[in-house]
Amino acid sequence: MGEKSVQKRKFILETARKVFVEKGFKKVTMKDIVEACEISRGGLYLYFESTSQIFMEVMKLESEEADDVFSDSITEDATASDILVLFLQEQKKELLRKKNTLTQAIYEFYFENQLPKKDNVLKKQFDSAVKIIEKLLETGVENGEFYCEDCAGTARNIIFVLEGLKISAQTIGITAETVDREILYILKSLSADE
Amino acid sequence: MGEKSVQKRKFILETARKVFVEKGFKKVTMKDIVEACEISRGGLYLYFESTSQIFMEVMKLESEEADDVFSDSITEDATASDILVLFLQEQKKELLRKKNTLTQAIYEFYFENQLPKKDNVLKKQFDSAVKIIEKLLETGVENGEFYCEDCAGTARNIIFVLEGLKISAQTIGITAETVDREILYILKSLSADE
Amino acid sequence: MGEKSVQKRKFILETARKVFVEKGFKKVTMKDIVEACEISRGGLYLYFESTSQIFMEVMKLESEEADDVFSDSITEDATASDILVLFLQEQKKELLRKKNTLTQAIYEFYFENQLPKKDNVLKKQFDSAVKIIEKLLETGVENGEFYCEDCAGTARNIIFVLEGLKISAQTIGITAETVDREILYILKSLSADE
Amino acid sequence: MGEKSVQKRKFILETARKVFVEKGFKKVTMKDIVEACEISRGGLYLYFESTSQIFMEVMKLESEEADDVFSDSITEDATASDILVLFLQEQKKELLRKKNTLTQAIYEFYFENQLPKKDNVLKKQFDSAVKIIEKLLETGVENGEFYCEDCAGTARNIIFVLEGLKISAQTIGITAETVDREILYILKSLSADE
DNA sequence: CATGAATGAGAGTTCATTCAT
DNA sequence: GATGAATGAACTCTCATTCAT
Numbered sequence: 128m129g130e131k132s133v134q135k136r137k138f139i140l141e142t143a144r145k146v147f148v149e150k151g152f153k154k155v156t157m158k159d160i161v162e163a164c165e166i167s168r169g170g171l172y173l174y175f176e177s178t179s180q181i182f183m184e185v186m187k188l189e190s191e192e193a194d195d196v197f198s199d200s201i202t203e204d205a206t207a208s209d210i211l212v213l214f215l216q217e218q219k220k221e222l223l224r225k226k227n228t229l230t231q232a233i234y235e236f237y238f239e240n241q242l243p244k245k246d247n248v249l250k251k252q253f254d255s256a257v258k259i260i261e262k263l264l265e266t267g268v269e270n271g272e273f274y275c276e277d278c279a280g281t282a283r284n285i286i287f288v289l290e291g292l293k294i295s296a297q298t299i300g301i302t303a304e305t306v307d308r309e310i311l312y313i314l315k316s317l318s319a320d321e
Numbered sequence: 322m323g324e325k326s327v328q329k330r331k332f333i334l335e336t337a338r339k340v341f342v343e344k345g346f347k348k349v350t351m352k353d354i355v356e357a358c359e360i361s362r363g364g365l366y367l368y369f370e371s372t373s374q375i376f377m378e379v380m381k382l383e384s385e386e387a388d389d390v391f392s393d394s395i396t397e398d399a400t401a402s403d404i405l406v407l408f409l410q411e412q413k414k415e416l417l418r419k420k421n422t423l424t425q426a427i428y429e430f431y432f433e434n435q436l437p438k439k440d441n442v443l444k445k446q447f448d449s450a451v452k453i454i455e456k457l458l459e460t461g462v463e464n465g466e467f468y469c470e471d472c473a474g475t476a477r478n479i480i481f482v483l484e485g486l487k488i489s490a491q492t493i494g495i496t497a498e499t500v501d502r503e504i505l506y507i508l509k510s511l512s513a514d515e
Numbered sequence: 516m517g518e519k520s521v522q523k524r525k526f527i528l529e530t531a532r533k534v535f536v537e538k539g540f541k542k543v544t545m546k547d548i549v550e551a552c553e554i555s556r557g558g559l560y561l562y563f564e565s566t567s568q569i570f571m572e573v574m575k576l577e578s579e580e581a582d583d584v585f586s587d588s589i590t591e592d593a594t595a596s597d598i599l600v601l602f603l604q605e606q607k608k609e610l611l612r613k614k615n616t617l618t619q620a621i622y623e624f625y626f627e628n629q630l631p632k633k634d635n636v637l638k639k640q641f642d643s644a645v646k647i648i649e650k651l652l653e654t655g656v657e658n659g660e661f662y663c664e665d666c667a668g669t670a671r672n673i674i675f676v677l678e679g680l681k682i683s684a685q686t687i688g689i690t691a692e693t694v695d696r697e698i699l700y701i702l703k704s705l706s707a708d709e
Numbered sequence: 710m711g712e713k714s715v716q717k718r719k720f721i722l723e724t725a726r727k728v729f730v731e732k733g734f735k736k737v738t739m740k741d742i743v744e745a746c747e748i749s750r751g752g753l754y755l756y757f758e759s760t761s762q763i764f765m766e767v768m769k770l771e772s773e774e775a776d777d778v779f780s781d782s783i784t785e786d787a788t789a790s791d792i793l794v795l796f797l798q799e800q801k802k803e804l805l806r807k808k809n810t811l812t813q814a815i816y817e818f819y820f821e822n823q824l825p826k827k828d829n830v831l832k833k834q835f836d837s838a839v840k841i842i843e844k845l846l847e848t849g850v851e852n853g854e855f856y857c858e859d860c861a862g863t864a865r866n867i868i869f870v871l872e873g874l875k876i877s878a879q880t881i882g883i884t885a886e887t888v889d890r891e892i893l894y895i896l897k898s899l900s901a902d903e
Numbered sequence: 904c905a906t907g908a909a910t911g912a913g914a915g916t917t918c919a920t921t922c923a924t
Numbered sequence: 925g926a927t928g929a930a931t932g933a934a935c936t937c938t939c940a941t942t943c944a945t
Contacts, residue, residue, distance in 0.1 A: 158934080168910080168936090169939080170909055173908065176937090234432070235429065238425050238429065250494075283499075290485030290489055293488075294485070295447070297432060298427075298431035312474050350919080352918060352919080364927065539820055544913090545915065545916085546915085554931090556932070558929075622816065622880060625879070625880035625881070626733055637881050671894075675874055675891060676870055678873030679869030679870055682873070685816075685819070686819035688832075697869060700862050749907055750942095751905065751907065752906065752907090754942085755905075
C-alpha cells in the first residue's frame with residue numbers, strides 16, 4: 128500500500144490537529160475528522176485506522192516542527208540568561224494561549240495510553256527540555272550569570288514548575304500575572320545568592 | 322427526598338467513585354455506574370441526571386473528607402518543619418499511588434468543564450493548599466526553622482512543583498526517587514541560605 | 516440479566532426463523548431481523564448478540580418440535596413397513612416444500628461453523644435418523660416384512676440418499692417424480708430378494 | 710478483447726478459484742479477489758462485474774477440465790467393474806479432501822442462484838454423472854460383472870448417495886471409513902443377488 | 904487498458920434516556 | 925420510589941463501484 132497522496136495525508140493531519148485542539152483527544156471521533164476534512168467516511172480509513180494513530184502522527188509532526196522552532200530561537204551571541212528568559216517567555220505564551228494548543232489532547236491521550244518509554248513522546252520532550260535547561264544553567268554558571276549548586280536538580284525543578292503551570296492552565300485557569308510571578312521566582316533563585 | 326434516599330444517594334456516589342478511579346471521567350457511562358451499583362437504569366436517573374453531576378458530587382464528598390484528613394495530621398506540638406515534611410510525604414504517597422486516585426478523572430473532568438471559580442473545586446483546593454503552606458512557612462520562619470524571603474511565592478512554587486509531579490505521574494510516569502529528589506530540593510531551598 | 520420477556524424472545528426467534536427460511540443464513544443481518552420483528556435496533560441486542568446465536572436457538576426450537584412431530588407419527592398398531600412409508604412420505608413433503616424450510620440456512624450455517632460433535636445439531640439429527648431407521652428395519656425383518664442382510668448399513672444408505680435428495684432439491688431442484696423413484700427404489704431393495 | 714486480456718482473464722479466474730476454495734462463495738468480495746490477484750480495483754471491473762459472474766466462469770473452466778480428467782481415467786482395456794471402482798475411489802478422494810475443493814462454494818452459489826436448467830452446471834454434472842454410471846452398469850451387466858434390474862434407477866441411487874456423502878462431508882464431517890462402507894454397500898448390491 | 908483514490912451506502916454495536924408497570 | 929425493556933441516535937468500519945489520470 129503506497130502512501131496514497133502525501134499531500135492529502137498531511138492535509139488530514141493538519142485538519143485533525145485543529146479538531147484535537149478544539150475538542151481534546153477522547154471526544155474526537157473518526158466522524159469528526161471526516162467532517163472537518165470534508166472527505167468521505169471511507170476516505171479517511173484509506174489513510175488512518177483510528178483516532179489514536181492520527182493523534183500520534185499529529186504529535187510526531189508537532190514535535191518535529193517544535194524542534195525547528197527551538198533551534199531557531201538560539202541566536203549566535205545570546206547569553207545563557209537571554210536564552211533562558213526567551214525560553215520562559217515562549218513557555219508563557221504557550222501556557223496562556225487558549226487556542227491552538229494540543230496540550231489538553233496530549234494529556235488525555237496519555238491518560239489512556241501509558242506508552243512504554245520508547246514511544247512516549249511526552250517523556251522524550253520532558254527529558255530533552257530538562258537537558259536543555261541544564262546545559263543552559265551550566266553555561267550560565269561558567270559565565271557567572273547564574274548561581275546554582277545542583278544544575279540538574281534546578282533544571283528538573285524548573286520543568287516541573289512549568290508542567291504544574293501547564294496543567295493548571297488547562298484546569299483551573301491561570302493569569303499572565305501568575306506565570307510572571309513564577310518566572311520571576313525562578314530567575315531570582317538563580318541569581319539571588321551570589 | 323426522604324431519608325431512605327440519602328442512604329442510596331451516598332451508596333451510589335461511593336460506588337461511582339470507584340468507577341471513576343478505575344476509568345477516569347470521560348470513559349465512564351451511566352451504564353457503567355448502573356452496573357457497578359447493581360441498581361436499575363431508571364433508578365439512577367431518580368438521583369442523578371448525568372455523569373458530570375455525579376462526578377461533581379463525588380468531588381464534593383472527596384474534598385470534605387480530605388479536609389478532615391488534613392486537619393487530623395496536624396498534631397499539637399509538631400514543628401512547622403515536621404508538618405511540612407509530613408505533608409510532602411503524604412503528597413508523595415498520593416503521587417505514587419496508581420489506584421484509588423481520582424486524579425486522572427479530575428483532570429479529565431476539568432478539561433471538559435471550565436467551571437467558574439465558585440464551583441471549581443480544584444481551584445479551591447489549589448488556593449487552600451497554597452494558603453496552608455504559606456502559613457506553615459511563615460510559622461517556620463518565625464521559629465527560625467526556615468528561611469524564605471517571599472513565603473507566598475515559595476508556597477505557590479511548591480504547589481506548582483507538586484502539580485507538575487502529579488500530572489507527570491499520570492502521563493509519563495515517575496519513580497519514588499524522582500519525587501524524593503524534588504522534595505529534597507524544596508526543603509534544601511528553605512534552609513540553604515541562612 | 517433475566518430472560519427479559521420470554522414471550523418476546525420467542526416472538527423474535529419465530530420471526531427470525533421466517534427470515535432465515537427466506538434468505539438462508541449468511542445473507543441475514545441483524546438489521547433484517549430487527550425489521551422483520553418491527554423492533555428497535557438496540558432492542559434485538561437485548562436478547563441476542565449475533566445472527567449465529569439467534570440461528571442456533573432457532574435450530575434448538577426446531578429440533579424440539581421435530582421430535583414431537585416424529586413421536587406423534589408412530590401410532591400404536593402400525594407395521595414397520597407402514598411407519599417407514601410414512602416416514603419417507605414425510606421426508607418427501609419436506610424435500611419438495613420450497614418455503615418454510617430451514618434446510619438451506621442450516622447448510623450455510625454449518626459451512627461456516629464446523630461445530631464439534633457435541634454442539635452439531637445436524638450430526639445429532641443424522642445419527643438419530645439412522646438409529647430410527649435401523650430399528651424400524653430390524654423390526655420389519657423380524658416380522659418378515661423386510662429383507663436385509665445389514666440393517667445398519669441399509670439404514671445409513673437410506674439416510675445418505677435422503678441427504679442427497681435434500682441437497683439436490685436446494686441446488687439443482689428435483690421433482691416429485693424423482694423423489695418417488697428413489698423411495699420406490701429403497702422399498703424395492705428391502706423386499707426384492709426374499 | 711485483445712490477446713493480452715485473455716491471459717489476464719484466465720489468471721484472474723485461476724486466482725479467484727483459490728479464493729473461492731478457501732472462503733466459499735458468499736464470503737468472497739471483489740476486494741478479496743483484487744487483493745489475491747494483486748491487480749487494481751478498477752482493473753478487475755474491466756473483466757468482470759461481480760463475484761457471481763466470476764464464479765460462474767470459474768465453474769465453466771472447472772467443468773471443462775473435469776471432463777478431461779474423467780475421460781483420461783478410462784483406459785482401453787479396463788472392465789466396467791474396474792472403472793466403477795476407480796470412479797468411486799476418485800469420488801472418495803474428492804470427498805475427503807478438505808482443501809482445493811470448490812464444493813462448498815458451489816453449494817452456496819446455487820443456494821442463491823436457482824439457475825434455469827440451461828445454465829445450471831451442477832445439474833448438467835449430475836445428469837452426466839448418472840448417464841456415465843448407467844452406461845457402465847449396462848456394460849457390466851452385459852459382461853456378467855454386475856447384476857441390476859433397473860440400471861438407470863441404480864445409477865441415480867448411486868449418485869444421490871454420493872451427493873449425500875458430499876454434503877455430509879461439508880457439514881457434519883465424515884471419515885474415510887464412512888465412505889468405504891457406502892462404497893462397499895453399493896458394490897455389494899450390484900453383485901449380491903445373481 | 905490500467906490504476907487506485909474517493910465515495911457513500913449499510914452493517915454491527917453501544918448507550919443515554921424514557922416510560923409503562 | 926423502583927424497575928428494566930425499549931427506543932433511536934451516534935459511531936466504527938467495510939466494500940462495491942466509479943472516475944480522473
